[in-house]
Amino acid sequence: MCGITGFTLPTGLKPRERRDRFGERLRAMTAALRHRGPDAQRGVLLDGAALGHARLAIIDVASGHQPMRDEATGVTLVFNGEVFNYLELRERLDYPFRTRSDTEVILASYLARGIDCVEAFVGQWAFALWDPRDGSLWLSRDRVGVRPLFYAVTKDGLSFASEAKALFAGRWLAPRLDARAVHETVHLWAPVPPRSMFEGVSALPPGSSAQYRDGLLTVRRQWDLDLSDEVVDRGMSEARALDEVGAALTDAVKLRLRADVPVAAYLSGGLDSSLLCALAQEQLHGTLQTFSVGFAQARYDERAFQHEVAKALGTAHHAVQVEDADIGALLPDVVWHAEQVLLRTAPAPFLKLSRLVHEHRTKVVLTGEGADEIFLGYDLYKETAVRQFWARQPASPHRPKLFKRLYPYLPLSQQSPEVLRQFYGDGLEAPGAFDFSHRIRWTNSGRVARFFAPAFVERVGEHDPVAALRDVLPARVRGWRPLARAQYLELHTLLSGYLLSAQGDRMLMGNSVEGRFPFLDHRVIELAARIPTQLKLKVLNEKYLLKRFARGRVPAIVTERTKFPYRAPVAEALVGPHAPPWSREVLSRAAVDEAGVFDGAKVEKLVAKLAAAKAQPSEADNMALVAVASTQLLADAFLSRPRAPAPAHVAAVELLEDVR
Amino acid sequence: MSPREQLRKFISDTFFVDDFQDSDSFLKNRIIDSTGMMELVAFLEATWALKLADTELKPENLDSIDNLVRFLERKQSAR
Numbered sequence: 001m002c003g004i005t006g007f008t009l010p011t012g013l014k015p016r017e018r019r020d021r022f023g024e025r026l027r028a029m030t031a032a033l034r035h036r037g038p039d040a041q042r043g044v045l046l047d048g049a050a051l052g053h054a055r056l057a058i059i060d061v062a063s064g065h066q067p068m069r070d071e072a073t074g075v076t077l078v079f080n081g082e083v084f085n086y087l088e089l090r091e092r093l094d095y096p097f098r099t100r101s102d103t104e105v106i107l108a109s110y111l112a113r114g115i116d117c118v119e120a121f122v123g124q125w126a127f128a129l130w131d132p133r134d135g136s137l138w139l140s141r142d143r144v145g146v147r148p149l150f151y152a153v154t155k156d157g158l159s160f161a162s163e164a165k166a167l168f169a170g171r172w173l174a175p176r177l178d179a180r181a182v183h184e185t186v187h188l189w190a191p192v193p194p195r196s197m198f199e200g201v202s203a204l205p206p207g208s209s210a211q212y213r214d215g216l217l218t219v220r221r222q223w224d225l226d227l228s229d230e231v232v233d234r235g236m237s238e239a240r241a242l243d244e245v246g247a248a249l250t251d252a253v254k255l256r257l258r259a260d261v262p263v264a265a266y267l268s269g270g271l272d273s274s275l276l277c278a279l280a281q282e283q284l285h286g287t288l289q290t291f292s293v294g295f296a297q298a299r300y301d302e303r304a305f306q307h308e309v310a311k312a313l314g315t316a317h318h319a320v321q322v323e324d325a326d327i328g329a330l331l332p333d334v335v336w337h338a339e340q341v342l343l344r345t346a347p348a349p350f351l352k353l354s355r356l357v358h359e360h361r362t363k364v365v366l367t368g369e370g371a372d373e374i375f376l377g378y379d380l381y382k383e384t385a386v387r388q389f390w391a392r393q394p395a396s397p398h399r400p401k402l403f404k405r406l407y408p409y410l411p412l413s414q415q416s417p418e419v420l421r422q423f424y425g426d427g428l429e430a431p432g433a434f435d436f437s438h439r440i441r442w443t444n445s446g447r448v449a450r451f452f453a454p455a456f457v458e459r460v461g462e463h464d465p466v467a468a469l470r471d472v473l474p475a476r477v478r479g480w481r482p483l484a485r486a487q488y489l490e491l492h493t494l495l496s497g498y499l500l501s502a503q504g505d506r507m508l509m510g511n512s513v514e515g516r517f518p519f520l521d522h523r524v525i526e527l528a529a530r531i532p533t534q535l536k537l538k539v540l541n542e543k544y545l546l547k548r549f550a551r552g553r554v555p556a557i558v559t560e561r562t563k564f565p566y567r568a569p570v571a572e573a574l575v576g577p578h579a580p581p582w583s584r585e586v587l588s589r590a591a592v593d594e595a596g597v598f599d600g601a602k603v604e605k606l607v608a609k610l611a612a613a614k615a616q617p618s619e620a621d622n623m624a625l626v627a628v629a630s631t632q633l634l635a636d637a638f639l640s641r642p643r644a645p646a647p648a649h650v651a652a653v654e655l656l657e658d659v660r
Numbered sequence: 661m662s663p664r665e666q667l668r669k670f671i672s673d674t675f676f677v678d679d680f681q682d683s684d685s686f687l688k689n690r691i692i693d694s695t696g697m698m699e700l701v702a703f704l705e706a707t708w709a710l711k712l713a714d715t716e717l718k719p720e721n722l723d724s725i726d727n728l729v730r731f732l733e734r735k736q737s738a739r
Binding site: 416418419421422423426443444446447450451602605606609616617618619620624 | 673674675676677685687688690693695696697698699717718719720723
């Protein structure tokens, strides 16, 4: 796994001129991604395009260098990620392979089929491919957005990179926060693609390809999730579903263990990661290493479960403990890597965890993201199911009481049917509305907008985040059932925009570790879509089928435990006696007013409230604090005191005039 | 300060909202969330030396400035 970057440049320049005019820019861009690929950084200046690559060597360590070029056509590729079924694809390709790498399989596949070759890939990728035959620069990104890819179209052409910071290092544009993206993020947890956090920088949407040719950019979606009733196999029995899920997951894990370096696994102590560890341990015949986060504060900690699973599976287990003070100390780097306004501190422990993995000289981990989305694990799905049931008889005094079963930990004051009605009855009259499942969550997080500075509110204008999302949704999604729509929204907002990026790829790559996600194998996703809903969410029993499959494979305490949401300390870690040194400075009234997004006076009141000795921060207070702190840190690292790549790292980028 | 003014100041200071009507539902408008309700109850009990029974924790008593003012008047006249 790696970092990629590059740009188009005028054709017809002499090699010397190309180097003089564009060499340093390509070097700086490639160096800005060094954390993603510390093993080698190389760039090539071709007639028409420049491509840079920072390599984390995993497959064909000896000869899988990039950029990689096809001799006959001059087609040249830089690639971040993995095409796991490259061995099977390779057998079907008639091509004079010179390496054992999956990179060369992409090259050969493209030459055989054009960009539609990605339809046969099982994997997680972002790549850029220069085709000199027609002067096209192609960009492609995997189906669910495991690997990132950003681009900017400027008067000079197209530039692209795994992270936006490389575009700024190449001076294609100056970083400026996109007000609408900030507004969208405080409601939806991420900007609506293709918008990114920065003005002028776009994210290539997951499952899409883009062609840039003669100054024109064409973006096309090549894969999307189909959750319509028509794909559901109504006749599927529980026994058959279990067989098929077992076979698909086993193969997804098997393909993801392919590497020329050891593959380890994250173990949270929950169902999904425990199951993956069990499947991997079986295939590795007992050599699996597992890595976990523990919290000093007991209410966030799951170590008892992690130890139980590690012991039962016999893995070589490593754990790191996160103290409140770590969260504050890590947050500036978290934001620098994530390049995003955050609503939770939960990514921070993952940055500490990937450091532990890196210290154990491990480059690859399996991780359990995606299971909750596709096998219906989240409370949000149960909430949607209950609201749907209630919406059929809105006047019923009994139906809202189901929320007590759903959220037994809610304070008493919320539990009378009238209170539940006020809180969860929002939008009940319109179960067909596209945001039926998410409106409560989005309205709740949207409370952060109360802290916006008046001038910022003016900049945002009439922009409505929920409407912006609605406008990019395919029309067919609106005809689906509420649960199917909920899943689609979850995959296209929280999963790709936050869990896989801010909390996933960026926290892993921050310490040069590649994550692999068996539950997000598209064959597993498509199988889950075919399985009848009641086998996944059985009344209010979440992930029923996955639990059945896990029974006997992981310790019973894991399959029997109630779902434990992963959280990390917020207010106690960022303000008050354990506050990090940066907190006082960037959260000061003057600094907040200076950045211009939030209202300094309101933030001052919030900080005072949360720093009080007996403070009991509400969910809304915590989210607002993280939103403000991450915005301030983002402004600090990208706008006021931009971090440039170290000169030594820039100089270390090997610049080639040609590659083979 | 009248109870109405005291309540408005508390809501505004604690939940960081200025722009709401006395008749607006706190819950429906997401002015207050689950922990917020606890904060509100603690504030009522401390400020007016009251004790609220579980049966009194309902929207018609607590879910807007208007409802709170009426509830306080009833509570105090009952003493």
